[in-house]
Amino acid sequence: xxxxxxxxxxxxPLAERRKADTRREITxxxxxxxxxxxxxxxxxxxxxxxxxxxxxxxxxxFATKEQAAAPLLAAGLDQTIDHFRDRPAGEPLxxxxxxxxxxxxxxxxxxxxxxxxxxxxxxxxxxxxxWLQVHHDIERRLAEVIAERRGASPQDLRSRLQxxxxxxxxxxxxxxxxxxSEGSSPRSGAEVLxxxxxxxxEGFEGDGSLAS
Numbered sequence: 001x002x003x004x005x006x007x008x009x010x011x012x013p014l015a016e017r018r019k020a021d022t023r024r025e026i027t028x029x030x031x032x033x034x035x036x037x038x039x040x041x042x043x044x045x046x047x048x049x050x051x052x053x054x055x056x057x058x059x060x061x062f063a064t065k066e067q068a069a070a071p072l073l074a075a076g077l078d079q080t081i082d083h084f085r086d087r088p089a090g091e092p093l094x095x096x097x098x099x100x101x102x103x104x105x106x107x108x109x110x111x112x113x114x115x116x117x118x119x120x121x122x123x124x125x126x127x128x129x130x131w132l133q134v135h136h137d138i139e140r141r142l143a144e145v146i147a148e149r150r151g152a153s154p155q156d157l158r159s160r161l162q163x164x165x166x167x168x169x170x171x172x173x174x175x176x177x178x179x180x181s182e183g184s185s186p187r188s189g190a191e192v193l194x195x196x197x198x199x200x201x202e203g204f205e206g207d208g209s210l211a212s
Contacts (some may be wrong), residue, residue: 023071025060026051030068033118039066039127066126069117070134076114077138085145093146094197097166102190118178130198131171139167169196 029051033042044065048058083100091099121128135161142161144154152159173196177189 001175022051022053022057026053026058026061026068027071030065031072031117034069034120034127035113039117039120039124064126066124066130069127070130070136071129072114073117074134076137078136080170081138081145082142084142085148088201089149093149093162094166094201097170098194098197101193103172114174115178118175122175122179135167135171139163142167165200166197169193169200172196 026047030042030047033047033050042065044058047054047065047068048055051058058068080097080101084097087096087100117127120132130163140163141159143156146162146166147154147156147159150156150159163208170193173189173193176196177187177192180187180192
């Protein structure tokens with residue numbers, strides 16, 4: 001039986017909470033080391049040592065050292081979906097998603113660490129694979145939320161395509177923001193995101209690429 005907190009909400013069993021704490025600590029140390037030394041300059045053994053665990057324990061939690069960064073990379077997207085789910089049902093999809101993203105502090109405010117990892121993913125195939133997998137996973141979740149808003153099946157083609165385009169916009173906006181923020185006068189993350197969503201809204205109109 002699950003335990004309950006003082007406010008009556010269910011709590012994970014102690015063993016599960018310890019596992020979650022260990023996983024968070026591994027991610028915290030992996031990300032710190034990646035930021036300081038680059039993902040290619042850090043070993044799984046070093047991450048395990050700084051996290052206070054054995055290398056064998058590390059491999060029980062993550063299949064590669066780069067996957068240890070996945071929880072951080074996914075956190076902002078998870079929060080965006082949560083905010084998106086709470087947007088008014090009649091609000092246009094891209095407008096709702098834009099508002100949900102801009103209000104997401106993990107994605108657009110406390111960005112220094114995230115932006116560093118995104119820039120590293122440009123040059124590290126292993127970290128880039130994790131970055132892409134995180135977005136692939138969130139795409140399925142977003143499709144379910146879009147389908148709920150439309151009263152459609154989670155496997156509905158329109159919902160899946162809309163989710164795919166929206167997630168592509170989110171990912172590309174974050175990459176653009178990370179890369180251009182290396183310059184002296186970067187635009188805000190919100191501005192880059194709004195431009196990306198506007199481009200998605202325009203779609204292929206007027207380019208004639210699908211004309212017979």
